[in-house]
Amino acid sequence: MTETLTTPAAGSATGDPARPYLSATGMRGGYGKADILHGCTLNVDKGQIAVIVGPNGAGKSTAMKAVFGMLPLREGRVTLDGQDITTLSPQERVRRGMGFVPQVNNVFPSMSVEENLEMGAFIRRDEIAETMQQVYDLFPILRDKRRQPAGELSGGQRQQVAVGRALMTRPSLLMLDEPTAGVSPIVMDELFDRIIEIARSGISILMVEQNARQALEIADIGYVLVQGTNRFTDSGQALLADPEVRRTFLGG
Amino acid sequence: MDILNAIVAILNFVVIPAAAYGAQLALGALGVTLIYGILRFSNFAHGDTMAFGTAITILVTWALQAAGIGLGPLPTALLALPVGIAATAVLVLLTDRAVYRFYRVQKAAPIILVMASVGVMFVMNGLTRLVIGVNEQQFADGARFVIDVRSFREMTGLAEGLALKTTQLLTVVIAALVVWALFWFLNRTKSGKAMRAYSDNEDLALLSGIDPEKVVRLTWIIAASLATIAGVLYGLDKAFRPFNYFQILLPIFAAAIVGGLGNPLGAIAGGFLVAFSEVAITYPWLKIAGYLAPGWQPEGLLQLLGTEYKFAVSFVILIVVLLFRPTGLFRGKSV
């Protein structure tokens, strides 16, 4: 059933098959004068889960924002499905198939769950009922709470609304900025399960995580960022097994 | 019988006037609260926007009256209202383009926008003076009463009379229709939901592809319509004097804050709360006490506060809300 969460176009890559679906290379930039990113590179293949981890202040969230066009780049290039999107606005990137779930303030608190999902699909002109059913199938609790204002839900439920809202545009790439921040471990496992499920339907996932160990467990590819550059890049399992990564970033 | 008389007197002197006034305040407060919700500032020019819309409506009303066009028992002003709304909408859209948009793009502090709205207030005040002058204008026509005191007495045989002015009934009916239409728009249409979404979370609305300028334009058009309707109803019910529209700003702000700035439902509740408090506190209860406790001969009028201090009622309500619940009764935007 989750097969149809993505757009039909996203199913068949039109770009260079050798190239990753999302490719952000050599990103350099920051807010104001000082750069935060110093040549950061992130690639995600179709249906892959890519996780960015690293110490505080490493520029993880900044890298996400750069990929999404919320931060002007001094250098570097972002391509999606082989097309250069470096200069596009975030809104335009949403139209090209990117979905973004911010870390905080990621729902419309006074609007009902259903309205939140509707707003997620704001740019769509076609029928959205089917996509909404798919989101409800993915997060059944939201179906029960669909008339409730999102602001009244628990933290975990609110994150589900936020992810659901981003899925409403049927993105081919879903970007999550610390989706498990502030939720209980049980809810975190549940959320990760759902994220795996979303990835299996063919949607690429790029996410930043504080809970590095658990996130790398599910990651097809992990990026360890330090001071705005890639320190380690490998599969999640390999990174977990790497003694240096364990010692420096995973606390032994 | 005395109980009946007391009830009729309360209806006549408190409930009916307060309901009409409350409806006018509610419409005004809705405009203020919508602008606050979307543009994030308290619009001090709202009173003068009401005055401008009413002035245009009055001019058109006079033209229609001169041409012999009317609505029979209903005031001709209703026919002129769409023109007033259109003119006011054009004016506020131009204002937004020339003044507010600059600060919005700059992401200026809200207080700068408030300050700019004071400049706009000055200009609009001048425009209204230019269009219609500063004197009191009467423009109500049609049937004056739905029920007048004499026929009510004859009908019921009570000593106490009851009057229901056409404008009072009209105010409540129109306000109810407008509020219904507004809520239908906000809760049922895609554009209305986009407005609420933008008010809730501007950044997320942008991420969802909602065009902020479109939302802002829509907000101004709705606020101009609400302001003109509120202003015309207020003018029909009382009389049109531009300065009164500056003074009504305080009860309107009080209503919007009591209800929670940015919360439309709260603005309506706030409007009626302020209106009923104001009328009840400034009404001399002596007559009603006479019906209910015939033996009691109190000194004075049993008036808690003179009508000249009616604005103090709004102020006290405002202060109490600020002291104890700054987000308002219905939880508006955070402080």
Next chain:
Amino acid sequence: MSSNRQAAAVSPWRAPILFAILALLFVMEGTMRNAMFSGSWNTALGILNMGLISAITAMGVNMQWGYAGLFNVGVVGFLALGGLAPVLIALPPVEGAWSAGGSRLLIALAVGLGTLALAAQAWKRLSSGRGLAVTAILLAGFVLYRWLFDPAATAIEANNPARYGNLGGLGLPVLLSWAVGGLFAAAAAWAVGKVALGLRSDYLAIATLGIGEIIVAMLRNEDWLARGVKNVSSIPRPVPYEIDLQQNPDFVDFAGRWGFAAAEASGIWVKLCYMSLFLVVLLLVILLAELALKSPWGRMMRAIRDNETAAEAMGKDVTARHLQIFVIGSAVIGIAGAMMITLDGLMAPTGYNPLRYTFLIWVMVIVGGSGNNWGAALGAVLIWFLWIKAEVWGPALIGALTAPLPDGALKAHLLDSAAHMRFIAMGLLLLLVLRFAPRGLVPEK
């Protein structure tokens, strides 16, 4: 507000040149008789004196806005409250008013204040049922207050109502009332600030809008206080009366030597006396304000204004500082209000129009240069001059513009409405300065 703080440096000559131009305008008003100027020193000094009072008012507003970013929309109220002071301090006591109900009235006011204080204490101290207790205290206090107050006020107002009907004053020197006017305004500002500060910035604006309207309504309706709309006239002056000067042979002689008729010279002399007094107050206020700004306290105020969050994080009590500056600024406005009534010699509450006494002051501060005392003073005198002259220039301009039009309803309407043009002009000026030169004519250093 802080976006343009670090803009390019301004020429040090800018302020002196602007002040020179302003002085030239007044000299032209005093000496040139033509379509634009009256050629009367009496007129010129009259405008200047009101301009100086506006400058002191603007100084108060500038402290609140320029130093702390507080938006006071109730300037008219604080001015009016300050204006009450000359009436209550300088007027001779009204015969029979105190015996009619003076002490009962004072007790009533004390009961009123006591009730509020008691309610506040009850709210703080009680833990359970305090809502009920406070309501009961307030209700009982209100009934007691009205029982005491109403007969007293009625009795005072019945005392020779054609001439007095008010409590009268204490018969003290009128200059003392200027300080008292400041205290009155400060007390009101403290009460409003206590409630509305520390919340969202718009709330103070709305609350001050309310207190402004209420103070003016009070002055209009409380006849026992200052005769309400019946006005109080012949408030004592701190300077000589024209008529006395004209009857003084020495003065007539002195005027003759300068080539002035006694009547004209006496008017000019009185206005010069007022001007000197006002200048002393203005310069004193500027001096104190500048000293305060350069002190650690002033640096802290500016730090708070430029970044409230950072200042708060550094442990500064932002709300308490704001309350302080709000009270001080309002006190300055109150002093100006007392000075204004002293200058007019008349307390006429119907004259307190918010457009003139709140929003025009704001135009002065913004145009002059918010945050800069000299700028605010310059802006105040300049805007006041333009505001007065616009009454003459506006119709002249419209007349010139409409001269080619045929006579008719449109032309007549345009000519009639010229007087309203100055509202539009002032609004546009405010908007233009706010947008294109937000630092004003004389920017903050």
